[in-house]
Amino acid sequence: MIETDILIIGAGPCGLFTVFEAGLLKLRCHLIDALPQAGGQLTEIYPKKPIYDIPGFPEVLAGDLIEDLMKQAAPFKPGFTLGERAEEIEKTDDDQFIVTTDMGTKHKAPVIAIAGGLGCFEPRKPPVPNLSDYERKGVEYIIKDPNFYKNKRVVISGGGDSALDWAIYLAEGVAAEVSLVHRRSTFRGHLDSVQKVIDMSNEGKITLLTDAEVVGIEGDGKVEGVVVKTDAGETVKACDHWVPLFGLTPKLGPIAEWGLNLSKNAIDVDTFDYSTNVPGIYAIGDINNYPGKLKLILCGFHEATLMVQSAFKRIYPDKNLVLKYTTVNGVSGF
Amino acid sequence: MITITVVDREGQEHQLEAPTDMNMNMMELCKAYELPVEGTCGGMAMCASCHMYILSDHDLPEASTDEEDMLDQAFFVESNSRLGCQIHLTDNLDGLKVRLAEVGE
Numbered sequence: 001m002i003e004t005d006i007l008i009i010g011a012g013p014c015g016l017f018t019v020f021e022a023g024l025l026k027l028r029c030h031l032i033d034a035l036p037q038a039g040g041q042l043t044e045i046y047p048k049k050p051i052y053d054i055p056g057f058p059e060v061l062a063g064d065l066i067e068d069l070m071k072q073a074a075p076f077k078p079g080f081t082l083g084e085r086a087e088e089i090e091k092t093d094d095d096q097f098i099v100t101t102d103m104g105t106k107h108k109a110p111v112i113a114i115a116g117g118l119g120c121f122e123p124r125k126p127p128v129p130n131l132s133d134y135e136r137k138g139v140e141y142i143i144k145d146p147n148f149y150k151n152k153r154v155v156i157s158g159g160g161d162s163a164l165d166w167a168i169y170l171a172e173g174v175a176a177e178v179s180l181v182h183r184r185s186t187f188r189g190h191l192d193s194v195q196k197v198i199d200m201s202n203e204g205k206i207t208l209l210t211d212a213e214v215v216g217i218e219g220d221g222k223v224e225g226v227v228v229k230t231d232a233g234e235t236v237k238a239c240d241h242w243v244p245l246f247g248l249t250p251k252l253g254p255i256a257e258w259g260l261n262l263s264k265n266a267i268d269v270d271t272f273d274y275s276t277n278v279p280g281i282y283a284i285g286d287i288n289n290y291p292g293k294l295k296l297i298l299c300g301f302h303e304a305t306l307m308v309q310s311a312f313k314r315i316y317p318d319k320n321l322v323l324k325y326t327t328v329n330g331v332s333g334f
Numbered sequence: 335m336i337t338i339t340v341v342d343r344e345g346q347e348h349q350l351e352a353p354t355d356m357n358m359n360m361m362e363l364c365k366a367y368e369l370p371v372e373g374t375c376g377g378m379a380m381c382a383s384c385h386m387y388i389l390s391d392h393d394l395p396e397a398s399t400d401e402e403d404m405l406d407q408a409f410f411v412e413s414n415s416r417l418g419c420q421i422h423l424t425d426n427l428d429g430l431k432v433r434l435a436e437v438g439e
Contacts, residue, residue, distance in 0.1 A: 049378050124407060127410065182406070188403035246406075246407050
């Protein structure tokens with residue numbers, strides 16, 4: 001069991017800055033994130049994009065901002081559970097919480113700070129009829145073990161790097177047959193991967209279907225073929241697996257079942273201290289909602305700062321909290 | 335001020351008054367009127383969650399490569415598909431009519 005003072009769900013900018021603000025009050029933090037790295041949307045979606053509205057930074061790349069937030073948090077030695085999704089929460093007899101991830105890792109803390117952004121990143125599912133009926137019966141959204149496709153006929157959909165890279169990998173002696181279906185004739189992946197796919201298509205190792213889309217699945221209880229639509233009409237491509245790789249999209253996920261008041265796909269909070277309707281659980285950053293809410297990183301930083309003050313009082317009801325200025329006292333870590 | 339018509343996913347039409355001097359785009363305008371547009375990435379043509387169809391015959395600037403690439407992650411893409419975040423509101427868009435695209439699961 002991992003124990004800490006503030007358990008932060010979500011290791012995006014807001015969660016990371018919470019570590020710093022909590023650290024100034026001598027509170028320890030541990031972060032859980034479904035993504036395999038810290039940074040949330042900033043590292044997952046737009047690491048190379050500049051952000052212009054962080055006070056004091058006329059322009060900063062999203063990836064660099066996360067790196068600096070990690071540096072700022074480092075003196076306070078945050079713990080991380082990455083690549084695991086916070087799944088269940090339970091209240092203990094001593095007024096604490098236990099949060100269990102999808103991998104079964106347990107975390108205990110008196111305060112939970114949900115800084116989950118727009119939720120957990122999950123594969124984007126294409127709107128194909130009866131899709132869910134074929135999940136784990138030939139439809140996979142993530143390739144975990146390529147050997148799973150040994151000697152199988154595989155259709156991959158998508159035009160990004162993951163679609164290109166997996167098509168190449170599986171076509172090099174793993175799968176019996178690989179087809180790549182893409183909506184356009186140009187790809188957005190790395191140029192050398194694109195060239196490689198075109199070369200392999202010319203060599204007959206990959207069946208490349210461009211300006212095409214999978215619009216249906218056929219099969220009795222498992223995938224036996226997909227319906228491919230082009231300008232010329234619809235044809236059925238026989239296969240054992242269909243792997244649609246359309247990137248990730250955030251979903252509120254299991255947090256929606258935690259008994260918190262929700263509205264507009266976000267958690268309602270009191271702007272006094274960003275507390276939710278459950279004492280001890282707070283929500284900060286893009287995941288919360290209150291009158292006048294703006295989904296901006298800088299607002300999340302402010303929310304984190306006020307939230308840890310309230311968290312301190314919950315953890316140490318008898319201690320007096322005096323705001324210390326870092327300009328006077330500096331920053332002393334753990 | 336210009337007027338823009340947005341058809342939501344239930345087929346209902348909304349007339350939106352839009353300022354052209356605030357550097358706004360269609361995604362932001364829809365969100366301002368609380369229409370169901372996500373705009374996950376904040377308007378950087380990185381998430382395709384503001385996918386919409388252009389119904390009127392306005393002369394829009396061509397989609398950038400970034401926008402075209404990101405439309406690959408959208409579904410139900412048609413020849414009149416655009417990302418709302420890449421449509422900047424200017425005076426010549428008065429009377430623009432768009433329909434919000436269906437979202438995947």
